[in-house]
Amino acid sequence: MAALMVNSAADAQTAPLRVVSMNLCTDQLAMMLADKGQLISVSDIATDPNMSPMAEAARAYPINHGQAEEIFLMRPDLVVAGRYSDPVVLDMLRRLGIATAQIDIVSNLDQVSDRIREMGEILHQTARAGELADAFEADLARLRAAPTGPRAAFYYPNSYSLGTGTLSHEIITIAGFRHIAEEMGRSRSGRLDLELLTLAQPDLLIHAELYSGNSRSEEVMSHPALANLGAMRTQSNADWVCGTPVVLRAIQDLRALRARMEG
Amino acid sequence: MSGVSQKLLFTGLGLMVGLLTLASLLIGPAGFSIADSLAALFGGTGDAVSLVMQEIRLPRALLAIMVGISLGLSGAALQGYLRNPLAEPGLIGVSSSAAFGAVVTLQTGLAAQMMFALPFFGLFGAGVAVVLLLLLAGPRGGSLTLILAGIAISALAAALTSLVLNLSPNPFATSEIVFWMLGSLADRSFSHITIALPFMVLGWILILSTSRGLDALILGEDAAASLGINLTRLRWVLVLGVAACTGAATSVVGAIGFVGLVVPHILRPFVGARPSRLLPASALGGAALVLAADIAARIILPDRDLKLGVVMAIIGAPVFLHLIYRTRRAEL
Numbered sequence: 001m002a003a004l005m006v007n008s009a010a011d012a013q014t015a016p017l018r019v020v021s022m023n024l025c026t027d028q029l030a031m032m033l034a035d036k037g038q039l040i041s042v043s044d045i046a047t048d049p050n051m052s053p054m055a056e057a058a059r060a061y062p063i064n065h066g067q068a069e070e071i072f073l074m075r076p077d078l079v080v081a082g083r084y085s086d087p088v089v090l091d092m093l094r095r096l097g098i099a100t101a102q103i104d105i106v107s108n109l110d111q112v113s114d115r116i117r118e119m120g121e122i123l124h125q126t127a128r129a130g131e132l133a134d135a136f137e138a139d140l141a142r143l144r145a146a147p148t149g150p151r152a153a154f155y156y157p158n159s160y161s162l163g164t165g166t167l168s169h170e171i172i173t174i175a176g177f178r179h180i181a182e183e184m185g186r187s188r189s190g191r192l193d194l195e196l197l198t199l200a201q202p203d204l205l206i207h208a209e210l211y212s213g214n215s216r217s218e219e220v221m222s223h224p225a226l227a228n229l230g231a232m233r234t235q236s237n238a239d240w241v242c243g244t245p246v247v248l249r250a251i252q253d254l255r256a257l258r259a260r261m262e263g
Numbered sequence: 264m265s266g267v268s269q270k271l272l273f274t275g276l277g278l279m280v281g282l283l284t285l286a287s288l289l290i291g292p293a294g295f296s297i298a299d300s301l302a303a304l305f306g307g308t309g310d311a312v313s314l315v316m317q318e319i320r321l322p323r324a325l326l327a328i329m330v331g332i333s334l335g336l337s338g339a340a341l342q343g344y345l346r347n348p349l350a351e352p353g354l355i356g357v358s359s360s361a362a363f364g365a366v367v368t369l370q371t372g373l374a375a376q377m378m379f380a381l382p383f384f385g386l387f388g389a390g391v392a393v394v395l396l397l398l399l400a401g402p403r404g405g406s407l408t409l410i411l412a413g414i415a416i417s418a419l420a421a422a423l424t425s426l427v428l429n430l431s432p433n434p435f436a437t438s439e440i441v442f443w444m445l446g447s448l449a450d451r452s453f454s455h456i457t458i459a460l461p462f463m464v465l466g467w468i469l470i471l472s473t474s475r476g477l478d479a480l481i482l483g484e485d486a487a488a489s490l491g492i493n494l495t496r497l498r499w500v501l502v503l504g505v506a507a508c509t510g511a512a513t514s515v516v517g518a519i520g521f522v523g524l525v526v527p528h529i530l531r532p533f534v535g536a537r538p539s540r541l542l543p544a545s546a547l548g549g550a551a552l553v554l555a556a557d558i559a560a561r562i563i564l565p566d567r568d569l570k571l572g573v574v575m576a577i578i579g580a581p582v583f584l585h586l587i588y589r590t591r592r593a594e595l
Contacts, residue, residue: 157435193292194450195319199311213433214369220450225318
């Protein structure tokens, strides 16, 4: 798999001892798999409870802001980053002689155990990663439901709606909801006009949590046309963001919601 | 100009507003048949088609009309008072100041606590700008002073608006600088109409009440005063009227420029440059123009929420340049 890109000949043999993670999702995987003391820093976003399901655990680590200078000064022997982390920073770290590894984002649930095992190899924690991945697969199989339930739609600020090629689509589908993007043939995420959403008449609207302070971007989520649809509402939270075993919690919550809706 | 052609002009404008309103109601990403749309608009409750017609398209069309009337009137009134065809709320910083007032109200949470706080502070911002402009430009409103003062006020208000939005804890606020500078009617609802309408109606009444005074002013201040026009009162009524119209409009749809410039410019030859006739004509013309521009914004880039202000600037800027050219020749 091209997703795993470790660039240093040496670290195939010796386990990294000072690992810095600079991406929200690699933060979580690293915290789950690393030995005590092996992970020396996580990203600042990892401590934001709105984004990170492991915010509490992350507070035990020194944080970094994804900048080459501060990371270099932490004297890491390996930096783990996401597929889309700042290439300039990674490039600079490599030139300074620090090994880097990048992990791809997850667009379906089957890839979650792949990412766990990849992180296991990167950190030389393959046994622990294998256990976690096996447990995840077993839990996922247990939770998997036929998508025959209520019809759900994602509606985020600026009328942004998710398509079928997303992890969130998989989460609701496995929890047994039908996603309106499937009926509309929308594989890509993007702006979905309020009119079209209203006409689709979803039973469940999945929103983002509102930020403090006003924004017109968020106003659309409380438009009267949607309010009058009578759809159930729920919020997607930090559990939905990364392809880690935490998504199981999102699926469980959705299954409980579905049971209530079908009452 | 004869009464017959006046009647023809107003009938034509009214007809245009009617047809464009119908078009605005019938055009949208969800393609319903005309019969279905109209049936859902007037009857039917609760089903999805009537929700789309009654809660999305109807408020959008109504708001376009209200904003058009307000901006058309404001432009015609300012031009009549300053006797300068370049005076327009968007160009001389009145709209940007209204946007600043609105943004502060929204970001401090005042708008959520008090129903009419949003248009009120829009009015307040616009009012400060108009007073400042009249002070700077003087009663005759020389083009150069007016435009330069307008540029400065515009720039300051836009910078302060950006600052407030940048300081907002809401991560989306910064990207909304675009909305406040360019305006859009997308996804507005009846709640916006409810808060803006009282202020707009007040503004319409105030501005229309100045028509006799503005007519007299064509002859100059002294002549107007000798005709029994109270110039101080006229000025304040006009300031409040323009502030109410522009402030209320901007606080719900953002700053939309050029409406008050283009419409009076096109209609002036038809009404013989009489403010008392130009005002109502500009109201109707403004409504037609905003409706048309909003329809165009929806047709050209249906998936991208093209900002109304972009369409208006493309239409309006050439007219503005043309006017500057003509004014310059007149001054030579």
